Amino acid sequence: MTTALYRRYRPETFAEVIGQDHVTAPLRQALRTGQVNHAYLFSGPRGCGKTTSARILARILNCAQNTEASPTDTPCGTCPSCVELARGGPGSLDVVEIDAASHGGVDDARELRERATFAPARDRFKIFILDEAHMVSNQGFNALLKIVEEPPPHVKFVFATTEPDKVIGTIRSRTHHYPFRLVPPDVLLPYLEQLCEAERVPVGGGVLPLVVRAGGGSVRDTLSVLDQLIAGSDASGIEYGGAAALLGYTQASLLDDLVDAIAAGDGGAAFRVVERVISTGHEPxxxxxxxxxxxxxxxxxxxxxxxxxxxxRGLPEDQLATMRVQSARLGSAELSRSADLANAALTEMTGATSPRLHLELLMARLLL
Ligand SMILES: Nc1ncnc2c1ncn2[C@@H]1O[C@H](COP(=O)(O)OP(=O)(O)O)[C@@H](O)[C@H]1O
Ligand SMILES: [Mg+2]
Ligand SMILES: [Zn+2]
Structure with a gap:
C-alpha cells in the first residue's frame, strides 16, 4: 500500500463520480451536445468531488477526440492530453490549476489575466481551474471580472468552492452553477464494498456502515477513515469490534444489552451497562x-x-434479527417514549458538567 485510497481512486471520468448525478447528468448532456459555457462554478461541501470534477471537465474539453463536429462527454483516455491529465499524470500545460487559498491576491489575478491572453500551447482550450475560489480577494475578483465576462474563445474557467456566496455576484452570474452535495449512505456503502473487494480486504459485518457514518457524507473523509482501518488490519481484515473502538462508536453489544435490560425492566442490568460505558472510556x-x-x-x-x-441497509442479517426481537418486545409506544427521553437527555447533556449523572437519570427514566 503506497498512496492514500482517495488518491488512487480519484475518478477520471464523470461515470466514475458517485452520488452527484444531479450535476453530472446535465453537465454531460451539455457536453454531448457541444453546449459548452465559458465559466463554471462547482460548489458544495468538502470532499464530495468538486476539484475532481473540475479536472474531469478540463480533461474532456481538451481531449483530442472532442471536436466541434463530434462533441463527447467522455475523455478518450489515450490522446496526449488525456494521458497527461490522468490520475498520477504530470498535468498539461493548457490546464492551469490555481489554489486561491495561496494565490488569491490581486497580483495573482492580474498574472492569470495575462496568461489567459495567450493561445493554448497544444490543445483546444486554455482552462483555468480556480480551486477554493472563495479565497480570491475582492480586488482579485475585480481584476478577473472582465476576462470572465468576455473571455477569448479559447479560454474556460472552472471555479470550485465550498462557499459560493463568497464569490462576488458579478462573477457568479457569468457562470453555470453546479451545486455538489454530500453523498448519501445508500450510494457510499456499495461503493466501499466494491473498493474493499478491489483491495482484497475482508470486512466484518457492520463495519462499513460505521465508516460511512464517520465520514459524514464526504467521500474523501470516508475513504480516509477506511484507509486508517485497512492500515491497522491484518490478513483477517477489518473486524467490527476494533473498528467501533477506534472510531469511538458504541459496540452494538452494549446497546443490545441496554435495550434488553429496558425491555425486561431490569434496573441492575441497565446500570451495569452504564458502568461498562464509563469504565471502557466511552463518552456518555x-x-x-x-x-x-x-x-x-x-x-x-x-x-x-x-x-x-x-x-x-448495511446491517448484518444477525444484527437485524436481534433488533427485530427488541423492537417487538418494546412495542411502538415504549419505543417512541424512549426515543423522546433519549433525545431530551442529549439536549440536557450539552455542556453539562456531569454527563454521567444525566446518563444515569436517563436510565432511571427509561426504566420507569
Ligand atoms: N463524488 C465522488 N465520487 C467518487 N469519489 C469522490 C467523490 N468525491 C470525492 N471523491 C474522492 O475524494 C477525493 C477528494 O475529492 P475532491 O474532488 O478533491 O473533493 P472536493 O469537493 O473537496 O474538491 C477524490 O480523490 C476521490 O477519491
Ligand atoms: Mg477541492
Ligand atoms: Zn483524449
Whole structure:
C-alpha cells in the first residue's frame, strides 16, 4: 500500500463520480451536445468531488477526440492530453490549476489575466481551474471580472468552492452553477464494498456502515477513515469490534444489552451497562447519541416490518434479527417514549458538567 485510497481512486471520468448525478447528468448532456459555457462554478461541501470534477471537465474539453463536429462527454483516455491529465499524470500545460487559498491576491489575478491572453500551447482550450475560489480577494475578483465576462474563445474557467456566496455576484452570474452535495449512505456503502473487494480486504459485518457514518457524507473523509482501518488490519481484515473502538462508536453489544435490560425492566442490568460505558472510556454523550440512533432503527423496524431490511441497509442479517426481537418486545409506544427521553437527555447533556449523572437519570427514566 503506497498512496492514500482517495488518491488512487480519484475518478477520471464523470461515470466514475458517485452520488452527484444531479450535476453530472446535465453537465454531460451539455457536453454531448457541444453546449459548452465559458465559466463554471462547482460548489458544495468538502470532499464530495468538486476539484475532481473540475479536472474531469478540463480533461474532456481538451481531449483530442472532442471536436466541434463530434462533441463527447467522455475523455478518450489515450490522446496526449488525456494521458497527461490522468490520475498520477504530470498535468498539461493548457490546464492551469490555481489554489486561491495561496494565490488569491490581486497580483495573482492580474498574472492569470495575462496568461489567459495567450493561445493554448497544444490543445483546444486554455482552462483555468480556480480551486477554493472563495479565497480570491475582492480586488482579485475585480481584476478577473472582465476576462470572465468576455473571455477569448479559447479560454474556460472552472471555479470550485465550498462557499459560493463568497464569490462576488458579478462573477457568479457569468457562470453555470453546479451545486455538489454530500453523498448519501445508500450510494457510499456499495461503493466501499466494491473498493474493499478491489483491495482484497475482508470486512466484518457492520463495519462499513460505521465508516460511512464517520465520514459524514464526504467521500474523501470516508475513504480516509477506511484507509486508517485497512492500515491497522491484518490478513483477517477489518473486524467490527476494533473498528467501533477506534472510531469511538458504541459496540452494538452494549446497546443490545441496554435495550434488553429496558425491555425486561431490569434496573441492575441497565446500570451495569452504564458502568461498562464509563469504565471502557466511552463518552456518555456519544453513547446516548448511539442509543438514540438504535431506538430510531427499532422504530423503523416497528413501522416498516419486513421492508425494514432495505431501509436499514448495511446491517448484518444477525444484527437485524436481534433488533427485530427488541423492537417487538418494546412495542411502538415504549419505543417512541424512549426515543423522546433519549433525545431530551442529549439536549440536557450539552455542556453539562456531569454527563454521567444525566446518563444515569436517563436510565432511571427509561426504566420507569
Ligand atoms: N463524488 C465522488 N465520487 C467518487 N469519489 C469522490 C467523490 N468525491 C470525492 N471523491 C474522492 O475524494 C477525493 C477528494 O475529492 P475532491 O474532488 O478533491 O473533493 P472536493 O469537493 O473537496 O474538491 C477524490 O480523490 C476521490 O477519491
Ligand atoms: Mg477541492
Ligand atoms: Zn483524449
Amino acid at each position: 454523550r456519544r453513547f446516548v447519541e448511539d442509543l438514540l440512533e438504535r431506538l430510531r432503527d427499532l422504530i423503523v423496524i416497528d413501522a416498516a416490518g419486513d421492508a425494514a431490511g432495505a431501509a436499514l
